[in-house]
Amino acid sequence: xxxxxxxxxxxxxxxxxxxxxxxxxxxxxxxxxxxxxxxxxxxxxxxxxxxxxxxxxxxxxxxxxxxxxxxxxxxxxxxxxxxxxxxxxxxxxxxxxxxxxxxxxxxxxxxxxxxxxxxxxxxxxxxxxxxxxxxxxxxxxxxxxxxxxxxxxxxxxxxxxxxxxxxxxxxxxxxxxxxxxxxxxxxxxxxxxxxxxxxxxxxxxxxxxxxxxxxxxxxxxxxxxxxxxxxxxxxxxxxxxxxxxxxxxxxxxxxxxxxxxxxxxxxxxxxxxxxxxxxxxxxxxxxxxxxxxxxxxxxxxxxxxxxxxxxxxxxxx
Amino acid sequence: xxxxxxxxxxxxxxxxxxxxxxxxxxxxxxxxxxxxxxxxxxxxxxxxxxxxxxxxxxxxxxxxxxxxxxxxxxxxxxxxxxxxxxxxxxxxxxxxxxxxxxxxxxxxxxxxxx
Ligand SMILES: Cc1cc2nc3c(=O)[nH]c(=O)nc-3n(C[C@H](O)[C@H](O)[C@H](O)COP(=O)(O)OP(=O)(O)OC[C@H]3O[C@@H](n4cnc5c(N)ncnc54)[C@H](O)[C@@H]3O)c2cc1C
Numbered sequence: 377x378x379x380x381x382x383x384x385x386x387x388x389x390x391x392x393x394x395x396x397x398x399x400x401x402x403x404x405x406x407x408x409x410x411x412x413x414x415x416x417x418x419x420x421x422x423x424x425x426x427x428x429x430x431x432x433x434x435x436x437x438x439x440x441x442x443x444x445x446x447x448x449x450x451x452x453x454x455x456x457x458x459x460x461x462x463x464x465x466x467x468x469x470x471x472x473x474x475x476x477x478x479x480x481x482x483x484x485x486x487x488x489x490x491x492x493x494x495x496x497x498x499x500x501x502x503x504x505x506x507x508x509x510x511x512x513x514x515x516x517x518x519x520x521x522x523x524x525x526x527x528x529x530x531x532x533x534x535x536x537x538x539x540x541x542x543x544x545x546x547x548x549x550x551x552x553x554x555x556x557x558x559x560x561x562x563x564x565x566x567x568x569x570x571x572x573x574x575x576x577x578x579x580x581x582x583x584x585x586x587x588x589x590x591x592x593x594x595x596x597x598x599x600x601x602x603x604x605x606x607x608x609x610x611x612x613x614x615x616x617x618x619x620x621x622x623x624x625x626x627x628x629x630x631x632x633x634x635x636x637x638x639x640x641x642x643x644x645x646x647x648x649x650x651x652x653x654x655x656x657x658x659x660x661x662x663x664x665x666x667x668x669x670x671x672x673x674x675x676x677x678x679x680x681x682x683x684x685x686x687x688x689x690x691x692x693x
Numbered sequence: 694x695x696x697x698x699x700x701x702x703x704x705x706x707x708x709x710x711x712x713x714x715x716x717x718x719x720x721x722x723x724x725x726x727x728x729x730x731x732x733x734x735x736x737x738x739x740x741x742x743x744x745x746x747x748x749x750x751x752x753x754x755x756x757x758x759x760x761x762x763x764x765x766x767x768x769x770x771x772x773x774x775x776x777x778x779x780x781x782x783x784x785x786x787x788x789x790x791x792x793x794x795x796x797x798x799x800x801x802x803x804x805x806x807x
Contacts, residue, residue, distance in 0.1 A: 505788070518771040587769030
């Protein structure tokens with residue numbers, strides 16, 4: 377059965393690739409299905425300097441190394457697919473993808489990670505790459521001597537706002553609350569930078585322009601007053617959301633949409649495990665994703681061995 | 694040079710030759726960053742599927758990449774990669790910033806046929 381594997385991993389980020397390495401090395405036939413580019417958030421990271429044993433490496437290279445390592449052990453990786461249906465119940469789990477291909481397995485590891493939150497307001501899609509960006513290191517230099525907005529109030533927003541002052545003549549931070557969630561030293565650094573000013577308790581409600589972004593409409597959350605601001609660019613850093621929208625209603629999630637697991641990375645459904653940034657946990661790092669992926673792989677491997685023993689007993693009785 | 698498995702276009706001359714020799718060309722002009730890498734990966738995958746299309750990349754920060762940066766079709770672009778689709782040497786589509794597989798194949802199907 378070409379489309380049957382011992383285990384399917386959903387997601388090829390640090391957690392999923394680690395699970396792939398462990399399982400394939402243990403001769404558990406493994407398929408990884410990934411929406412988007414292999415590596416997940418690692419690919420978003422220009423430099424990873426806190427992965428033990430590797431002084432400094434680009435996220436892309438680390439992802440590539442993990443992918444090659446998994447493939448060397450026989451792991452099959454399919455990227456840029458879309459899952460159209462997931463059947464997690466029963467002894468045989470199945471996953472249908474967008475080309476109507478159906479894959480089956482004894483167990484599944486959900487390692488779908490997280491993604492940048494978008495504002496979801498009119499004009500955001502239209503001006504992506506034409507004034508709106510989610511990556512300061514990628515697009516900062518397009519805004520040399522220009523006036524830009526940074527949206528957000530966490531560590532990333534404040535850190536990137538400061539880094540963007542290398543290029544921009546003026547950076548306005550727009551934040552929906554009246555105080556910042558970022559660590560105090562990020563806030564201090566931003567406040568001490570003469571190019572940065574702040575609009576608090578406010579949200580962008582619309583982006584407008586022609587070929588490129590020209591202005592935004594901003595609503596004050598306290599007074600509801602709406603103002604317009606002429607601007608060359610907007611960088612959005614408003615946090616991450618777990619990629620569990622397709623899993624909700626199938627496995628148990630907490631109020632934040634994160635998958636609930638036990639210490640073996642098992643979910644509430646037998647044979648379904650989860651690992652990495654998509655699970656309910658406090659610290660989200662490559663190292664923690666790799667650790668979760670390892671635990672999920674070892675637990676799932678044990679589960680599969682037991683299932684195979686049972687199947688063997690049934691067939692020999 | 695970009696660290697991808699695609700053919701790299703390194704100069705203005707190579708760019709001109711490429712357009713002369715290929716009817717359908719998709720060129721991704723970018724850096725090794727989070728907005729560009731997913732597009733290269735999609736292109737690497739599509740190389741085997743869209744045999745009538747030549748998939749190449751070009752480094753954004755080289756002087757010769759002005760052949761892309763100065764195109765009238767990229768006016769207003771403020772996000773890398775700049776992706777250009779050529780048919781018989783003429784630009785038929787240009788996109789800015791990250792695109793996923795579905796977005797890329799929709800353009801390839803529309804502009805170059807399935
Ligand atoms: C800008 C940035 C910088 C960072 N810097 C560091 C750092 O320096 N050090 C560090 O340790 N950590 C860093 N992190 C955090 C670290 O990258 C993550 O914690 C880690 O990579 C998470 O791995 P993951 O495998 O759980 O999830 P992800 O990396 O999010 O991977 C999940 C994968 O699953 C795929 N997927 C999602 N939904 C589906 C679906 N329905 N079907 C199929 N596939 C799906 C996604 O496309 C993705 O490829 C950084 C994160 C960011 C965003």
